[in-house]
Amino acid sequence: MTDTEFLLWVRGPAFEIATIIFTLGVVLRILEIVFLGRKANLAEARGSATAGGIRTIITRSVPESGTFKRSTFVIVAGYLFHIGLFVTIFLFAPHILTFESVLGFSWPALPTAIVDATAVVTVITLLVVLIHRMQDPVMRFLSGFQDYLVWLVTFLPLVTGYIAFHRVGPAPQMLIAIHILSVEALMVLFPFTKLMHAFTLFMSRWYNGAISGYRGVNS
Amino acid sequence: MKKDQTLGEVLRSRKISRRGFLKFCAATASLMALPPSMIPAIARALENARRPSVIWLSFQECTGCTESLTRSHAPTVEGLIFESISLDYHHTLQAASGEAAEAAREAAMQENWGEYLLVVDGSIPAGGAGFSTIAGISNMDMLLETAAGAAAIIAVGSCAAFGGIPAAKPNPTGALSVAELLQGYADQLPDTVNATASELKSKPIINVPGCPPIPVVITGVLTHFLTFGTIPELDALSRPKVFYGNSIHDRCYRRPFYDRGQFAETFDDEGAKKGWCLYKLGCKGPTTFNACATAKWNDGTSFPIESGHPCLGCSEPDFWDAGGFYKALSTPTEDISRAAVYAVAAGAAAGVALGAANRAKKSKAAKNHQKVSIDDLEK
Numbered sequence A: 001m002t003d004t005e006f007l008l009w010v011r012g013p014a015f016e017i018a019t020i021i022f023t024l025g026v027v028l029r030i031l032e033i034v035f036l037g038r039k040a041n042l043a044e045a046r047g048s049a050t051a052g053g054i055r056t057i058i059t060r061s062v063p064e065s066g067t068f069k070r071s072t073f074v075i076v077a078g079y080l081f082h083i084g085l086f087v088t089i090f091l092f093a094p095h096i097l098t099f100e101s102v103l104g105f106s107w108p109a110l111p112t113a114i115v116d117a118t119a120v121v122t123v124i125t126l127l128v129v130l131i132h133r134m135q136d137p138v139m140r141f142l143s144g145f146q147d148y149l150v151w152l153v154t155f156l157p158l159v160t161g162y163i164a165f166h167r168v169g170p171a172p173q174m175l176i177a178i179h180i181l182s183v184e185a186l187m188v189l190f191p192f193t194k195l196m197h198a199f200t201l202f203m204s205r206w207y208n209g210a211i212s213g214y215r216g217v218n219s
Numbered sequence B: 001m002k003k004d005q006t007l008g009e010v011l012r013s014r015k016i017s018r019r020g021f022l023k024f025c026a027a028t029a030s031l032m033a034l035p036p037s038m039i040p041a042i043a044r045a046l047e048n049a050r051r052p053s054v055i056w057l058s059f060q061e062c063t064g065c066t067e068s069l070t071r072s073h074a075p076t077v078e079g080l081i082f083e084s085i086s087l088d089y090h091h092t093l094q095a096a097s098g099e100a101a102e103a104a105r106e107a108a109m110q111e112n113w114g115e116y117l118l119v120v121d122g123s124i125p126a127g128g129a130g131f132s133t134i135a136g137i138s139n140m141d142m143l144l145e146t147a148a149g150a151a152a153i154i155a156v157g158s159c160a161a162f163g164g165i166p167a168a169k170p171n172p173t174g175a176l177s178v179a180e181l182l183q184g185y186a187d188q189l190p191d192t193v194n195a196t197a198s199e200l201k202s203k204p205i206i207n208v209p210g211c212p213p214i215p216v217v218i219t220g221v222l223t224h225f226l227t228f229g230t231i232p233e234l235d236a237l238s239r240p241k242v243f244y245g246n247s248i249h250d251r252c253y254r255r256p257f258y259d260r261g262q263f264a265e266t267f268d269d270e271g272a273k274k275g276w277c278l279y280k281l282g283c284k285g286p287t288t289f290n291a292c293a294t295a296k297w298n299d300g301t302s303f304p305i306e307s308g309h310p311c312l313g314c315s316e317p318d319f320w321d322a323g324g325f326y327k328a329l330s331t332p333t334e335d336i337s338r339a340a341v342y343a344v345a346a347g348a349a350a351g352v353a354l355g356a357a358n359r360a361k362k363s364k365a366a367k368n369h370q371k372v373s374i375d376d377l378e379k
Helices: A003-036 A049-059 A065-070 A072-090 A093-103 A112-135 A137-142 A145-166 A172-192 A194-214 B007-013 B018-031 B036-048 B064-070 B077-084 B098-111 B139-148 B157-162 B178-188 B197-201 B215-228 B255-260 B336-367 B374-378
Strands: B053-058 B086-090 B116-121 B150-156 B205-208
Touching: A003 A172, A003 A194, A003 B336, A049 A194, A065 A072, A072 A093, A072 A112, A072 A145, A093 B336, A112 A137, A112 A145, A112 B255, A145 A172, A145 A194, A172 A194, B007 B036, B018 B036, B018 B215, B036 B215, B053 B098, B053 B139, B064 B215, B086 B098, B098 B139, B116 B139, B116 B157, B139 B150, B139 B178, B139 B197, B150 B157, B150 B178, B150 B215, B157 B178, B157 B205, B178 B197, B178 B205, B205 B215
Parallel strands: B053 B086, B053 B116, B116 B150, B150 B205
Antiparallel strands: none
16 A cells, blocks of 8 residues: 555545534534433422523633632643644634535634644643643552543644644655544544543533532522 | 767856856755855756656656646746756657667666656556556566666656646556556566566656646756755655655745634635635645745645635645645545434434333332331341
8 A cells, every 4th residue: 555545545534434423423422311201390499490501611710719729730731732722623724624624614824834833832832731641649549541542632632743744754645644644543533432421411411510500609 | 879979068158148047056055055155066967967868657647747748838948857867758748759768768867777767657557457558568678678767757746746636536457656566566667678576666767747747846856866966865655855854834935824813715705805815715724735825836825725716735655646726734534413313213223222111120120119118127
């Protein structure tokens, strides 16, 4: 298989398989959670569950000041790499083209120099976060194989993408192919690992907020 | 032209001024990233070079590579250098044909065994001897025989270097590149030829791909050979690094538009008129290594991207089958939207089914729930 053939396979059948597993998995897991259902609350409502749910989705995005003081590093680093991932994934012109070819619509891109710098910051932050995870006794105790696996599949697309953009090493076709393949690994693992938090995060916030809202509590 | 004339004598007799000649030497030196101090050395070497014997074999090709070199709009120094090398055999250019032409090839081979340069354009059919023959000799036999006595082989054009268009899917003739053929079929060398299969496999091959390659790149390689007597430094695909060391994208004058995110969306929109980046229109510049953006075409007039068309990636292997000329490099080659819609439907169906199963399990568990009294626990 030549480099070009490999790239074609990665852009074609492999991407198709990864997309199918990703979408099927995400929809399946969300529906499974939703259909678990909840016991009907027979108590009289003292406030709006909907308003409480929506409020909590938003308010939990801002760290409470006590928490921020206690774990400044985790919060700042966490925000940094999540925003970095958003910028590199969704605001880089070639990526937007890929989304456009699947979704049918597009949005404006950021200049590549900005995306490039963001990628560097994100890679460094992810490394720092990993070191912290391995050095902090509590974090290390709480971390299992999946946590490191999830870190790796998030890290690889960033690094391979950076190398492919700057074309260091083997043939550029191979660099792009490796980058796309690493993204496909991420897509395949996504629905079945903690990466699902990208979707379930809002569901659980909603649930917490809705319970409080129903009871008339501002959470 | 007499065979024992030096290149300098030939050029002078063709009214090429010393100034024009030195200009060519300087341009070639800078193109090959050599220091200016090398210019006199190149000039001296070229002037005194006895024309090397060159055998040019054309197989499954379109003559575009020869056209690129010989049909330039005005006679150039490059053209004249090409003309003045001792082209002992080139069946497109020579007057002789058939057996007379083959006799010229055999004579040149015998006279310069082990020293002549072999230039090949076109791919070689391995799917059957009958696909392409010259004077009754199959392409494969002719290449194996002629390669056996060559000092070095220059595969000119993407067909000779990588198989090119004849090797595009479904490759009906089983077309192979020169390197592939020598590696795979060296043991089929006729007994009459005085060489071994391992000798044939280790022949130095310089790939000069492109569809066609830039004329100055072809003469640049010849100049290097005449000046230093060696082949230039090659990359992983056996291409001279001096010409194929940079990607089109890295040397493209439209690169700033790429970096700013300014793209032409169609061939006639505002972006196209303003000369913005052609990435979205399928430009293969980022994965293509060639000198087009620097050496340019037609006497330095322009190159495809400058004319408003995305790079096809013609100097890379399998460019014909690389997922569509007008499809951006980063986009999927299959219809992913349809697959995604089916996957959503299948995921929803499976999710509902699993949800229903879970609920059934839950209600069954509730039904089977046995109440435990304080008496039971005290038992």
